[in-house]
Amino acid sequence: DVQMTQSPSSVSASVGDRVTITCRTSQGVDRWLAWYQQKPGKGPRLLVYASSSLQSGVPSRFGGSGSGTDFTLTISSLQPEDCAIYFCQQTHSFPWTFGQGTKVEIK
Amino acid sequence: QVQLRESGPGLVKPSQTLSLTCTVSGGSINNSDYYWNWIRQPPGKALEWIGYIFHSGITFSNPSLKSRVTISVDTSENHFSLKLASVTAADTGVYYCATMGILAAEGRWRGFDPWGQGTLVTVSS
Numbered sequence: 417d418v419q420m421t422q423s424p425s426s427v428s429a430s431v432g433d434r435v436t437i438t439c440r441t442s443q444g445v446d447r448w449l450a451w452y453q454q455k456p457g458k459g460p461r462l463l464v465y466a467s468s469s470l471q472s473g474v475p476s477r478f479g480g481s482g483s484g485t486d487f488t489l490t491i492s493s494l495q496p497e498d499c500a501i502y503f504c505q506q507t508h509s510f511p512w513t514f515g516q517g518t519k520v521e522i523k
Numbered sequence: 524q525v526q527l528r529e530s531g532p533g534l535v536k537p538s539q540t541l542s543l544t545c546t547v548s549g550g551s552i553n554n555s556d557y558y559w560n561w562i563r564q565p566p567g568k569a570l571e572w573i574g575y576i577f578h579s580g581i582t583f584s585n586p587s588l589k590s591r592v593t594i595s596v597d598t599s600e601n602h603f604s605l606k607l608a609s610v611t612a613a614d615t616g617v618y619y620c621a622t623m624g625i626l627a628a629e630g631r632w633r634g635f636d637p638w639g640q641g642t643l644v645t646v647s648s
Contacts, residue, residue: 420569450634459527459619459638460570466626471636503570507632511585514570 418443418506422515430523435491437502437518444484445508451480451489453500454517460503464489496522525550525557527620527639535614535646541607545620545639552601553578558623560635561594561605565616575623576603610646617641 419442429435439449447467452460462471464480467487477492491498499522504515531543545559552559561573574584576594584592593606607614619641624633 448631452635457640459621459640460635461638462634462636465634466629466631471634505570505634507634510583511587512572512632514572516569 417511418445418509418513420504420506420513420515422504422518424518425516426519426521428521428523429494431494431496433494435494435498435520437489437520439482439487439489439504439515441485441487441506443509445506447483448506448508449480449482449487450505450507451478452503452505453498454503455500463502465507491520494520494522525622525637527622527637529618529620529639529642531642531644533643533645535610535644536648537611537646538609541605541610541614541618541644541646543605543618543620543642543644544602545604546600546602548601552596552598552603556624556627558625559596559603560621560623562619562621562635562638563614563616564619564641565613568616570619573605573607612646615644615646617643 421440449467451464454460463474468480479490481488501517503517526548528546535541558575560575564570576582576596582594591608596603621635621638626633
């Protein structure tokens with residue numbers, strides 16, 4: 417199985433700050449990685465697919481990059497509504513696997 | 524737009540079978556653009572993909588659970604179901620159903636979207 421390692425496990429930043437979350441895979445997954453946002457009591461929401469493609473309706477302050485084994489999700493200007501848990505998932509090979517998640521909070 | 528809702532018992536006894544249903548609304552389960560999935564999250568752990576079913580009945584499951592998992596589809600009721608046999612406390616968690624789309628041009632998977640809100644299943648006597 418492809419192991420997924422996310423960092424940091426949590427981050428606290430001010431409104432307007434740039435926030436970066438990284439995801440490393442144990443094997444190369446080309447660009448087949450997705451990012452999700454999850455708020456309490458709700459199912460996750462797809463933000464980014466194929467490493468850098470923004471899902472329809474997702475604000476442009478979210479962006480993804482990377483290929484191979486190293487990937488990044490960036491929030492360019494943190495907003496209060498971005499408080500959530502973010503996690504990555506590889507869609508390259510079965511079984512599909514997920515990162516442990518990064519909790520984003522407002523200072 | 525497609526919406527998913529999980530339903531089923533919130534408490535299951537050890538060694539019994541966990542049974543959940545995901546009802547699809549706002550779209551047809553016969554849509555060939557989608558694969559219908561089950562995913563779970565044990566407390567404090569990462570999400571774990573359980574398996575998927577296509578409207579034709581083709582299934583594929585995580586090898587770690589394959590021997591205990593049955594996924595079925597009822598196209599007339601527009602829902603699909605999960606059965607997980609011989610459960611233990613390790614099967615406790617929030618269970619989600621979700622749709623996996625396809626990037627047709629690349630012949631690759633897109634990502635899970637949408638998801639249901641999840642249902643908590645506790646395995647305890």
